[in-house]
Amino acid sequence: MQPPAIAVENLTKRFGAFTAVDNLSFTVTTGRITGFLGPNGSGKTTTLRMLLGLMRPTSGRAIIGDRPYEAIPRPAGVVGAALEASSFHPGRTGLGHLRMLAPQVGVGDARCREILDFVGLSDAVTKRVGGYSMGMRQRLGLAAALLGDPQIIILDEPTNGLDPQGIVWIRELLRSLAAQGRTVLVSSHVLGEVRSTVDDVVVIGGGRLLHASSLTDFEGLARQGVGVRTPAPEKLLALAEERRWPISEGPAGFRIDDVDSATIGSAAYAAGIELHQLTDIGGDLETVFLQLTAGTDRSGGTDRSGTPVGVAQ
Numbered sequence: 001m002q003p004p005a006i007a008v009e010n011l012t013k014r015f016g017a018f019t020a021v022d023n024l025s026f027t028v029t030t031g032r033i034t035g036f037l038g039p040n041g042s043g044k045t046t047t048l049r050m051l052l053g054l055m056r057p058t059s060g061r062a063i064i065g066d067r068p069y070e071a072i073p074r075p076a077g078v079v080g081a082a083l084e085a086s087s088f089h090p091g092r093t094g095l096g097h098l099r100m101l102a103p104q105v106g107v108g109d110a111r112c113r114e115i116l117d118f119v120g121l122s123d124a125v126t127k128r129v130g131g132y133s134m135g136m137r138q139r140l141g142l143a144a145a146l147l148g149d150p151q152i153i154i155l156d157e158p159t160n161g162l163d164p165q166g167i168v169w170i171r172e173l174l175r176s177l178a179a180q181g182r183t184v185l186v187s188s189h190v191l192g193e194v195r196s197t198v199d200d201v202v203v204i205g206g207g208r209l210l211h212a213s214s215l216t217d218f219e220g221l222a223r224q225g226v227g228v229r230t231p232a233p234e235k236l237l238a239l240a241e242e243r244r245w246p247i248s249e250g251p252a253g254f255r256i257d258d259v260d261s262a263t264i265g266s267a268a269y270a271a272g273i274e275l276h277q278l279t280d281i282g283g284d285l286e287t288v289f290l291q292l293t294a295g296t297d298r299s300g301g302t303d304r305s306g307t308p309v310g311v312a313q
């Protein structure tokens with residue numbers, strides 16, 4: 001198996017007494033698009049800044065390829081990032097902005113023009129950034145990230161402030177980058193904006209890891225199930241085995257998947273099994289995401305035992 005493109009290992013960032021990123025660990029698989037999800041203030045940007053050597057971690061480390069960002073000899077050729085769309089000099093043109101970056105990236109004028117064309121900004125080459133729309137700024141940020149032709153791309157909320165057309169454009173661009181075998185880590189506080197694009201998800205809240213898995217496994221959390229409580233667990237387990245129901249036990253009782261509550265209730269009644277609770281659970285993935293991240297203040301983010309919820313990586 002290929003080593004991960006990015007490995008975040010026990011990363012922590014404190015600002016005084018405030019812990020913005022709290023012992024965070026996850027990996028980003030080479031050649032896949034990973035959605036880095038969490039509500040506002042959950043620590044996404046802080047994590048990305050540490051990844052990119054822009055901020056020193058309090059403890060832990062972040063590895064890109066096989067080394068920390070600071071140790072990469074020509075970083076722009078390995079990893080490209082767009083963290084903030086607004087940090088351009090308003091008096092510069094789009095081309096001027098890229099020309100300013102070109103020497104440190106190690107590219108010439110032709111590449112600057114080529115990449116502006118690629119992000120759909122060729123008409124705005126000579127227009128000053130001060131007059132750019134939000135969408136144009138996002139495109140210019142992407143152009144800067146892609147200038148050195150990196151294999152790993154890190155984008156912080158690239159859909160922020162974009163209209164629906166712009167969001168579709170970003171999605172298609174990310175897909176085309178992944179189709180070229182590149183690795184993309186893209187942050188968002190809105191699951192819906194990246195859901196149709198990403199292969200994997202990392203969900204954080206309150207600076208802590210809440211969930212990491214493939215999107216498919218994440219969607220599995222929203223599978224319809226029925227919660228069952230009974231004073232006769234052995235009998236229920238025997239019934240589930242006989243009926244071949246997928247059953248699992250958690251702190252809140254049993255969960256049976258892919259069977260409706262009426263079927264379970266009738267079968268339990270016929271088998272003389274006393275039930276104390278029969279509840280429909282799961283459903284819409286957006287709701288699952290909101291439930292997962294709800295109340296993740298600085299003391300939250302994990303269940304009462306301190307275990308991240310649903311970590312599958």
Ligand SMILES: Nc1ncnc2c1ncn2[C@@H]1O[C@H](COP(=O)(O)OP(=O)(O)OP(=O)(O)O)[C@@H](O)[C@H]1O
Pocket residue numbers: 015018020038039040041042043044045046047189
């Ligand atoms: N330099 C700093 N000094 C003090 N606190 C900071 C600093 N940078 C970030 N924070 C705090 O750390 C927390 C995490 O911020 P961060 O920007 O990483 O979150 P985020 O998930 O990217 O949020 P958003 O989606 O709003 O961009 C926030 O409460 C923020 O106020």
